[in-house]
Amino acid sequence: MTAAVRAPGTPDAIDVLRAHADHPSAFLAVNSDTRHHHGRRSPGLVAYLPGRRHVVQFAAPFAPGEARGPLLDEYLATLGGRRRLTAVQLRAQDVGLYAERGFTVNQIGSSYGIDLERFTLRGKALAKVRQNVSRARREGVTVTEAPAGSLDEQALDRIDRDWLRAKGRHVKQLTFLVGERGGPGRPLRRTFLARHRGAIVAYITYSPVWGERSGWLYDLTRRSPQAPTGTVELVNLTALNRFAEEGAGWLHLGLTPFAGLADAHEPSCASASLTRALRLVARHGSAVYPARTQEAFKLKWDPHTIEPEYAAFQDRVRPGAVWRLLRATGAL
Incomplete structure (x- = not known):
């Protein structure tokens, strides 16, 4: 799987990130297997992994503030009605962008x-x-x-x-x-x-x-x-x-997945059942991901910021979307 071919005159992905990214992990958007949708009518890009039924987006659109919503809408239109979008590693300021479009949004961890x-x-x-x-x-x-x-x-x-x-x-x-x-x-x-x-x-x-x-x-x-x-x-x-x-x-x-999960961070559009499942993994799921070990390592550096990060599921949390997300990250 390779990055999408850019149209002539399209800015390089790294140039787009340098100009518009405001996310601590934005550089992951240029990983080798990650593809990019460059805006046709709106400047910026959407980073994603394709899927037959479920597509996984990394972070929110990287674009000027006023262009983020239109770029997300443009990308959603390319998926048609047969593919659904799951966005992961959203920041708190991104939640409203997805909630307004009917996504279910849950905290998945914290960054430091x-x-x-x-x-x-x-x-x-x-x-x-x-x-x-x-x-x-x-x-x-x-x-x-x-x-x-x-x-x-x-x-x-x-x-x-x-x-x-x-x-x-x-x-x-x-x-x-x-x-x-x-x-x-x-x-x-x-x-x-x-x-x-x-x-x-x-x-x-x-x-x-x-x-x-x-x-x-x-x-x-x-x-x-x-x-x-x-x-x-x-x-x-x-x-x-x-x-x-x-x-x-x-x-x-x-980001440390499953770390720092708290009621105060859950938006009103969160799935209660997913919240319970994530917290169960946080307490007992060391075989899935060593969240406590990772969190302890980061906390001993006395970080000055600890911020929640989120995943957004189009319409609702579907088992297929969760499975695709786990497969995309290599957890399964």
Whole structure:
């Protein structure tokens, strides 16, 4: 599956995001398998994965504010009456756009962000980070940023395989809502590597973030089982300090599904049955997704913002739409 062919004169997807995106995870819209509908009458684009009956959209339309509704309407018209749309990773300001069009909208998790101007490693909140970073340094872990175009892809592939194997034979690598090492976004992505005893044992990729809280997105994380405790924290702290020195505004930690679900975040157009199901998974569904572990890692960085994110289902929540969403993200 490849990105949709652009009409002559259509702006590159990255140019559209740079101009109009105001979403911490917007860069995921240029993942290799994600297709784009470029507005014919309205500027901007819709990012999506196609399906025979259920189409999955990533985030809301990336367009100027006044064009977002018309662009969404234009895209919905292309689906006809036989395909239904599910949009995922909507922000709070997007809920009304979909509710007005009859979508059922539920909170699916929370995203986290660090204001680099206010970040400090001091204080009780960051005690665990300091402890783990010190332990990794004592074990001899070093961190460097990989120069552009010089990644040892074989070494990183090996870490990916080891990471998946350590997760268990039923675990699959998530897609669509997480980044990738290659693809169209490769030239803009940054990768920080951890080495121990001369070998690469972990890496984290960071993607650019545009909009009101511009900066970087903590994206793809992989760690060998042989990496000492604190390796990932050391990698992230090294990158965070580098970004702060460069004058970046924010480091975003991304979406954690099933985390931070709360009545206060549910819109009036939410499905009560889906709310109950999501909270059941949040409490007992570690086999589906390690939400508590992911949330705990992000909270120990003492984030300055925690925001709900949503999924919107056209008309109502259909089992086929939920199944397609799980398949699209690689959860099943």
